[in-house]
Amino acid sequence: VKISDLEGKVIGIYFSANWYPPCRNFNRVLIGVYEQLKSNGSNFEIVFVSSDEDLDAFNSYRENMPWLSIPFSDLETKKALNRKYDVESIPCLVILQPDNTKDDDTYYDGVELIYRYGVDAFPFTKEKLDELRREEKRKHDSQTVTNLLTNPERDYLLDQTITRKVGHSVLSAYTCLFVPVDSLKGKTVGLYLSAQWCMPCVEFTPKLISIYQKIKQALQEKGGGEDFEIVFVSNDRDQSSFESYFGTMPWLALPFRDPTARTLAKYFDVQWIPCLIIIGPDGKTVTKQGRNLINLYQENAYPFTDAKVESLEKEMEEAAKSLPRSEYHAGHRHLLTLVSEGSGGGPFICCDCDEQGSGWAYQCLECGYEVHPRCIRAVTPQSSIEDR
Ligand SMILES: [Zn+2]
Ligand SMILES: [Zn+2]
Known part of the structure; x- marks a missing residue:
């Protein structure tokens, strides 16, 4: 040329x-x-x-x-x-x-x-x-949950929780019920961009399910009409993987290959999945860091607001004060030391649960091994004492 x-x-x-x-x-x-x-x-x-x-x-x-x-x-x-x-x-x-x-x-x-x-x-x-x-x-x-999740051809989402409750054992997207997008108004909504071909997604989904259920249950016990919902935005490559993946999820979904899925990824500038975007009850974006917050704070992350995260960070600082300075962990043969951002720590990938962490960690500097404080399974290193 x-x-x-x-x-x-x-x-x-x-x-x-x-x-x-x-x-x-x-x-x-x-x-x-x-x-x-x-x-x-x-x-x-x-x-x-x-x-x-x-x-x-x-x-x-x-x-x-x-x-x-x-x-x-x-x-x-x-x-x-x-x-x-x-x-x-x-x-x-x-x-x-x-x-x-x-x-x-x-x-x-x-x-x-x-x-x-x-x-x-x-x-x-x-x-x-x-x-x-x-x-x-x-x-x-002017963002609202309705203009985010509907398009001129569709104003509903797929829901399979109801078919599951009435006892259908085999789930398929075709037997799904339709729920109006408007039913999400006033709720905290998580948009979950994920796909079955993506390993980190498949690993994260079961954790998200268990935390979703805990949040829902806590809100129900609390009463007052506050509610949380998740909408699966699929990045799957074919209908059958969409169906089998969605089949594991207890929440709602956009239909497979819905044009809105693409619009959302662009609108929120999503470059990596899994990604969990949190929309507040007023329809405005709360955070695009839902996945990190879930990993760091589990169900306590709800409702994911800045104020909540700030108070969780303070709690974490407090709690870290009572943690042992060093610990033997079942997954590593060396003694691990407690570190924080200021003392040799920083953002890390936990070697125990493979998820991101920040703030406090137990670290073996020599091996580059780091775990969340909550992932520590403390052991007494008997064998190494006997060795000596
Ligand atoms: Zn961990
Ligand atoms: Zn080590």
Whole structure:
């Protein structure tokens, strides 16, 4: 392809690598956007700059790409482009305007723009992006659970809890009942973006189910009409995995392949699943960190508000004061030390439950082993004493 073919086009310089999951994730989205722009005749082209380690990886990645690329062997150009655009992390998409003379016409956050606005971001001019941001703000300001979860063709959600109660042993989405979206008004609602092909999702779902049930029960005992509901927003690839996955869940769902699922992911800028977005009784977003909060505080996280999280953090500080400074844990052979953000800790992945943690942790610095204080199963290290 001749360089002159790129003249007069909006160009995306795309830095990416096949071995890196966030790149593969973004690549799928970018292909969709690219093909749509091409099919409606938009003046857009992408040039791929590979960060792949070898030619085979480059070729297999390249096979799925409908756009242009810098040859793998052209190290000089690749290096020069990386330097010119100061690429620090991938995926990275730098957007250049056709008559790019001023630097402020160049957008370095193409990845975010594509995730956020999809094809609407085209032609990536300042006017266009300002308009999209204004529109987005207007939407967020007027957000309600009804305008989030309905579309012109559908004003209901799927509910299988009732069919389960009347004794159908085999559940399928077809026997599901329909409940109006309006029935969620005034409730705290969790939007659960998840899929059966995604391992972290499959691991998180049973925990979420048990916590959901505890929250529901506590609210029922408390009385006063306060309620909590979850809506499954499926990212499954086919109807049967949707049905079998939804079949394990005690809450509501958007129908499979409902266009609203995509709109929601874009609207909330969801880049990873599982993701739990919490909507307050007034229909406004409370937090997009529902999953983290569930992992950190379980059922106590409800209703997920800033005020609640603040008081939980204080409680955690208090509780940590009475924790032993060090502990032997059944899952690790070395002594673990209690650490916090200020003393060598920080955000971590718990080696016991595989979920995220922050704040207090028990740590073996040498092994890079960290667990939640609540995941500790204290043991006396008898064997190691006998060894001595
Ligand atoms: Zn844990
Ligand atoms: Zn260790």
